[in-house]
Every structure is written in C-alpha cells, then in structure tokens.
Amino acid sequence: MTDQLLLGQTLRFSGDPFQGDVDAVVNISTRGGVLVRNGRIAAVGEADDLRRKNPQAAVTDHGNHLITAGFVDAHMHYPQTAMIASWGKRLIDWLNTYTFPEEMRFADRAYADDIAGRTLDLALANGTTTLTSFCTIHPQSVDAFFNAARTRGMAVVGGKTCMDRNAPDGLRDDAKSAYDDSKILLENWHGKDRISYAITPRFSPTSTPEQLEALGALWAEHPEVLMQTHLSEQLDEIEWVRGLYPEARDYLDTYEKYGLLGERGLYGHAIHLEPREIDRLAEVNAAVVHCPTSNTFIGSGLFDMAGMKARGIRTGLATDTGGGSSFSMLRTMAAAYEISQLRGIALHPAQLMWLATEGSASALHMSGELGSLNFGAMADIAVIDLTSTPEIAQRSNRADTLWEALFPTIMMGDDRAISKVYVAGRAV
Ligand code: GUN
Numbered sequence: 001m002t003d004q005l006l007l008g009q010t011l012r013f014s015g016d017p018f019q020g021d022v023d024a025v026v027n028i029s030t031r032g033g034v035l036v037r038n039g040r041i042a043a044v045g046e047a048d049d050l051r052r053k054n055p056q057a058a059v060t061d062h063g064n065h066l067i068t069a070g071f072v073d074a075h076m077h078y079p080q081t082a083m084i085a086s087w088g089k090r091l092i093d094w095l096n097t098y099t100f101p102e103e104m105r106f107a108d109r110a111y112a113d114d115i116a117g118r119t120l121d122l123a124l125a126n127g128t129t130t131l132t133s134f135c136t137i138h139p140q141s142v143d144a145f146f147n148a149a150r151t152r153g154m155a156v157v158g159g160k161t162c163m164d165r166n167a168p169d170g171l172r173d174d175a176k177s178a179y180d181d182s183k184i185l186l187e188n189w190h191g192k193d194r195i196s197y198a199i200t201p202r203f204s205p206t207s208t209p210e211q212l213e214a215l216g217a218l219w220a221e222h223p224e225v226l227m228q229t230h231l232s233e234q235l236d237e238i239e240w241v242r243g244l245y246p247e248a249r250d251y252l253d254t255y256e257k258y259g260l261l262g263e264r265g266l267y268g269h270a271i272h273l274e275p276r277e278i279d280r281l282a283e284v285n286a287a288v289v290h291c292p293t294s295n296t297f298i299g300s301g302l303f304d305m306a307g308m309k310a311r312g313i314r315t316g317l318a319t320d321t322g323g324g325s326s327f328s329m330l331r332t333m334a335a336a337y338e339i340s341q342l343r344g345i346a347l348h349p350a351q352l353m354w355l356a357t358e359g360s361a362s363a364l365h366m367s368g369e370l371g372s373l374n375f376g377a378m379a380d381i382a383v384i385d386l387t388s389t390p391e392i393a394q395r396s397n398r399a400d401t402l403w404e405a406l407f408p409t410i411m412m413g414d415d416r417a418i419s420k421v422y423v424a425g426r427a428v
C-alpha cells in the first residue's frame with residue numbers, strides 16, 4: 001500500500017480534556033496533515049512539513065474540513081436498527097412491544113445479514129468506524145454481524161445476547177446453552193481480523209442467577225474479553241431487579257455476586273446509581289457508557305457525567321440504537337451536551353469529541369489502537385465538513401476558533417457533515 005497524506009484541519013488529543021486544562025491536551029492544526037502507512041497513523045503534523053518529508057505519499061487535500069479519529073460507538077443494538085424511533089413506550093414496555101418481536105426475526109440468518117450490513121453502512125455514513133453491539137440470542141446473529149464487519153475491515157465488538165427468563169418463547173436460551181454458545185462464538189471470533197467478542201448478558205431481569213453464574217464462569221476462563229450489559233437505566237427496572245434478586249445489595253451486586261463485575265465490564269446507561277455502586281465501579285476500574293439520546297427518548301433520566309469523571313470512572317459514549325433515536329455520534333454529542341446542561345455543566349466541544357472517540361476507546365480498553373490520530377493507531381478517520389448545511393455554515397463562518405467553528409456541527413450536524421471516512425486507511 002502506498003503512503004497517503006491527508007491534508008486539512010486536524011484535531012488530536014494528547015490527554016483527557018476532562019482532567020485539567022483543555023488547551024493543554026488538544027492539538028489543533030488549521031493546515032495539518034495525517035500520514036497513513038499500512039493502515040496506521042504514521043505521523044501527524046503541519047501539512048507543508050509532512051509534504052516535504054514524504055514526497056512519495058499520495059496526497060488527498062480535504063481543504064478546510066476537519067480530520068479527526070472516526071467515532072467509536074460504545075453501546076448499541078444492531079438488531080434494533082429497523083425499529084428505531086418506535087413511539088410511546090418506556091423501557092420494559094418498549095422491550096416487550098417493539099424490541100423482542102423484532103429480535104425474534106434474527107432466527108433467520110438472511111435477515112440478520114441484511115440488517116448487520118445496513119447498520120454498519122449507516123454507521124460509516126455517520127463517521128462511526130467502530131460499533132460495540134448486542135446481537136440477539138441467536139448465534140447466527142453474531143456471525144452475521146462479525147462477517148459484515150470483516151467485509152468492511154471494521155473493528156467491532158459484539159456478543160450473543162443471553163436471556164433465559166422474562167422474554168418471549170423463541171427468544172430464550174438457558175444457562176448451559178448460553179455458556180456453550182458464547183464460548184464457541186468467543187473462541188471462533190475473538191481476535192480474528194479486527195473482531196472482539198464481548199460476553200453479553202442482556203440485563204439481570206432477563207437472566208436467572210444460574211445463567212449469570214455460568215457467564216461469570218466463562219468470563220473467568222476468558223478474562224481477556226469484554227463483558228457488556230445494562231445497569232440502572234430506569235427506576236421501574238431497578239424495582240424489578242430488587243424483586244428478582246431480594247438478597248442483592250443493589251443492582252450492580254446482581255452482577256458482582258456472579259463474577260460479572262470487572263475491569264473489562266461495560267455497563268450501559270448507569271444513571272440511577274447508589275453510592276456503593278459508584279464506589280465499586282471506581283474500585284474495580286469498570287467502564288460505564290452514556291447513551292444520551294436513548295436516555296431522553298425512553299425517558300430514563302440524566303446521566304451524571306461530571307460525577308463519573310470526578311470519580312475517575314472510564315466513560316464511553318454511545319447511540320444505543322434503537323432505544324437511541326439516532327445513528328449519528330454528532331447528534332449523540334449534542335444530546336450529551338444538553339443533558340449536562342440540565343445538570344448545570346456545559347461540556348466543552350473538546351470533551352464531547354474526546355468522549356466520542358478516545359473516551360469510548362478507553363472504555364473498550366482499546367486506547368492507542370483506535371479512536372485516536374496519534375502515532376501507531378489504526379487509521380480509522382472521519383473527515384468533517386464544518387459548513388455542511390446553510391444553517392450550520394452561516395454560524396460556523398463567523399467563528400474565531402476551531403471550537404466555535406465545530407460546535408454548530410456537533411449541535412446541528414448529521415451524516416451530511418461527514419465528507420469522507422477511512423477504515424484502516426482505506427477510503428470508504
Ligand atoms: N435494557 C435491556 N435491554 C435493553 C435494550 O435493548 N435497550 C435499552 N435501551 N435498554 C435495555
């Protein structure tokens with residue numbers, strides 16, 4: 001592969017903009033460049049300098065567009081793509097009315113292939129180069145997702161969703177088959193190309209203690225993989241968990257008791273947490289995932305971003321489609337901004353961009369490998385047009401700083417703002 005030199009404005013982080021001074025960890029070049037070699041970032045710097053030092057490179061000039069790491073969605077459900085924006089329900093009703101009937105369709109491998117490909121194409125159109133997805137209880141839904149990602153060269157995380165109670169006929173496994181099927185899928189797929197397996201109990205209400213225990217045992221055998229689930233999304237759900245697990249100290253304890261709390265655990269939503277749960281998440285260095293469009297769409301509540309960051313809890317950002325109402329991480333950043341505003345804190349555009357790239361990568365334990373323009377990272381890149389619509393352009397054109405130029409796209413942008421996407425250095 002010949003070297004490529006991408007020119008434009010560049011945005012790169014050398015640290016977490018939630019820790020101290022934003023300007024100290026942000027590197028912006030208004031006429032910058034990214035050198036891509038063998039699918040990885042080989043250098044980032046000033047355009048003229050990189051041109052002079054790399055006369056062999058094929059140059060693509062993106063003008064004033066912003067070159068950034070591709071977005072990393074740390075929690076979503078690809079099987080829910082076709083039922084996004086379903087009206088009028090809250091979590092438990094929404095699952096029973098819309099989600100479970102749709103997930104039933106993934107017994108059909110051809111349908112799973114269709115939706116997996118559609119989802120990844122929608123993600124790429126929105127500048128998202130990595131998805132972390134729940135699949136359905138059907139092992140073939142996992143094969144469909146991973147095959148579609150392989151075809152596209154994408155790094156993805158996924159796993160068979162396990163449920164052995166409180167789900168309809170046709171959508172339940174059992175403790176043993178959940179363990180066996182997850183183990184086979186993990187051993188077949190984890191580490192193949194850019195695929196990562198995640199052990200995936202849906203949430204405590206749809207698993208028996210026996211199933212949680214079996215999956216905890218599998219995680220103990222394979223501590224190298226991630227484990228993804230849901231935690232404390234809605235108050236009704238928490239009440240339900242209390243009834244199902246009367247001996248548990250709190251919701252997180254239902255996972256902890258069965259070996260499902262750990263550093264490679266990804267806990268989606270994590271809105272209504274008890275002090276003990278926050279302490280334990282921090283102590284074990286687990287990650288939580290903020291799903292802002294979902295939390296407003298399903299009416300779940302206001303995630304405490306500042307509280308999580310103050311405790312040093314690694315936090316990813318995610319669409320949670322189809323509970324989330326958008327495939328766009330721009331729209332997701334906008335929702336995160338609005339939710340933080342309701343809690344009295346204005347997140348800086350640098351913090352939003354960091355959450356959507358490096359923050360999510362860090363939640364996935366993939367810092368340095370993806371979600372970054374730093375040397376050595378995979379060249380998964382989004383090129384953003386900062387004047388993609390007339391309403392955005394008229395605001396962006398009077399900006400004095402990159403942040404002022406970018407923020408209208410974060411708040412009002414969509415797939416029209418994504419002018420180019422590269423996956424492992426290859427233009428999509
Ligand atoms: N909790 C358990 N399953 C789900 C799901 O599919 N979506 C959301 N938003 N929450 C859940």
Ligand code: ZN
Pocket residue numbers: 075076077230268320323
């Ligand atoms: Zn979810």
